Amino acid sequence: MFGWIFFGALLMAPIAFGMTREIRTARRAGGSERMLRTLAGRPGWRVMKPGEPWREYVPHYPWLDVPRSTTATGPGGDGREVTVARFIRLEQRRGLHWLVFHYELPGRVPMIRLERTWSAEALRVKVLAPGLYIPMAGDGRTPVLRDLVIATDLIDRLEALGAPAVSVQRDSVCFVYHPLPDRAEVGRYVDGLAALLPDLVRIAVATEAAPIAPDAQDSRGE
Secondary structure (H helix, E strand, C coil), rough: CCHHHHHHHHHHHHHHHHHHHHHHHHHHHHHHHHHHHCCCCCCCCEECCCCCCCCCCCCCCCCCCEEEEEEEEEEECCCCEEEEEEEEEEEEEEEEEEEEEEEEEEEEEEEEEECCCHHHHHHHCCCCCCCCCCCCCCCCCCCHHHHHHCCCCCHHHHHHHCEEEEEEEEEEEEEEEECCCHHHHHHHHHHHHHHHHHHHHHHHHHHHHHCCHHHCCCCHHC
């Protein structure tokens, strides 16, 4: 009898684990929903209407082709627009969630990316050296970007803000979290991520201005 009970417990363990994970995710989703509506209560902020167009995140994360849920938008500390949106895809009886923070910049900047493993895989980029962040820059300048980032405390500051994936390009910066962060952190992230923008822009400009190493030029030309 004990053997059957033990065998049944083994069979049920993955199911119980999956249910616990889904309950936790559902709670975070509900908490994020409430937090977004709380954000919309800030002066000048609002919740976007269902179906209202907003696709500024697409150049940053074109793979995020899933339905957009509640979206809050309003002015940041510098007066430029900030948008926070939740995305959800139902898959195999479970929900996958992403939370996007999008910040407008005063002008165009060169493209740099700081990918997490999961976001690099979404871009179908092969991860050769796993770490908390995978730097990416165009024209063979990824080593330059990596050195510039290492020379700062940027990674530590990002980690303190939940370690989102980062994309800087055109006239905006986009951060994406997966899975959802804790609802209590969302308001803090809005202001904390904004504080990173000057350093991200500076690093992007410095990466673009740096000379390309000869070996990088050779590999680019092959």
